[in-house]
Amino acid sequence: MELWPVLVYIAGLIAGSVISCLACRLPMMLHLEAATEADNLPGLLSKQRRWCTYVSLFSPRAHCRFCLRAMAFYHTIPLLGWLWLHRRCHHCQRRIGWRYSLTELTAAVSSGWVALHCPPGITAIALILCGWVLLLLALIDLECMLLPDNLTLSLLWLGLLINLNGAVVSLHDAVVGALSGYLALWMVYWIFKIIRGKEGLGYGDFKLFAALGAWCGWQSLPRIMLCAALLGVSVHLLFYLFGKRKQGQLLPFGPWLALSGWWFLITPITTG
Numbered sequence: 001m002e003l004w005p006v007l008v009y010i011a012g013l014i015a016g017s018v019i020s021c022l023a024c025r026l027p028m029m030l031h032l033e034a035a036t037e038a039d040n041l042p043g044l045l046s047k048q049r050r051w052c053t054y055v056s057l058f059s060p061r062a063h064c065r066f067c068l069r070a071m072a073f074y075h076t077i078p079l080l081g082w083l084w085l086h087r088r089c090h091h092c093q094r095r096i097g098w099r100y101s102l103t104e105l106t107a108a109v110s111s112g113w114v115a116l117h118c119p120p121g122i123t124a125i126a127l128i129l130c131g132w133v134l135l136l137l138a139l140i141d142l143e144c145m146l147l148p149d150n151l152t153l154s155l156l157w158l159g160l161l162i163n164l165n166g167a168v169v170s171l172h173d174a175v176v177g178a179l180s181g182y183l184a185l186w187m188v189y190w191i192f193k194i195i196r197g198k199e200g201l202g203y204g205d206f207k208l209f210a211a212l213g214a215w216c217g218w219q220s221l222p223r224i225m226l227c228a229a230l231l232g233v234s235v236h237l238l239f240y241l242f243g244k245r246k247q248g249q250l251l252p253f254g255p256w257l258a259l260s261g262w263w264f265l266i267t268p269i270t271t272g
Helices: 003-039 044-052 080-084 098-119 122-143 149-162 172-195 202-214 218-243 254-271
Strands: none
Touching: 003 098, 003 122, 044 218, 080 172, 098 122, 098 254, 122 149, 122 202, 122 254, 149 172, 149 202, 172 202, 172 254, 218 254
């Protein structure tokens, strides 16, 4: 067995643990930043300031979300720590959800899949990073209805940079894809708003679709959009039928864009 895929798989497990942490902490940090810049706003922002003032990327240590007691370092070992604890907090015995380990496993499998089909190099590393960022964006949007600019725009620029030499698509297709992706959802946003009188998409969706255009090229955008729309409608309909969602409740579109974009980015590379 080659060492490269094994190392990448292990790196993916570690990255998945970091992604789980960032998915919780980054929205808190952004809320704190917004609250700091708008001290005179009442209500929500002042409440957000109270519960997230102590949070940074590195502090506090990993802890149980219920009893807030810090976890030992060996309890945070990706996947193994979760199994060692029998899916329960060492202190309060409350059950630890599947999301953390599922995130670690998803990051590891997606990274390992790239490593199995791409030799070590800049392109492979960039594709792995793209998968990690898309996973992080999907998690944040699922929980907070938010697609942070510092992630979507970084993904867009990385896509343009990696395609300077046509690693995935030509630079021309990447630039046209970025512009087309943004403008396509921008137009959908305004058409929906004019007809229905309310917003149907967020600006983060525009930027994420633009980033996917930079990675996949403009030719892939219709397929990505169709697949994302079908996934979103199907999952949301199932949630509604089983009583998990209420009619009229806002639902995120970013996770389905991220999943569809990753599929159409990786499939030609790994099957070609």
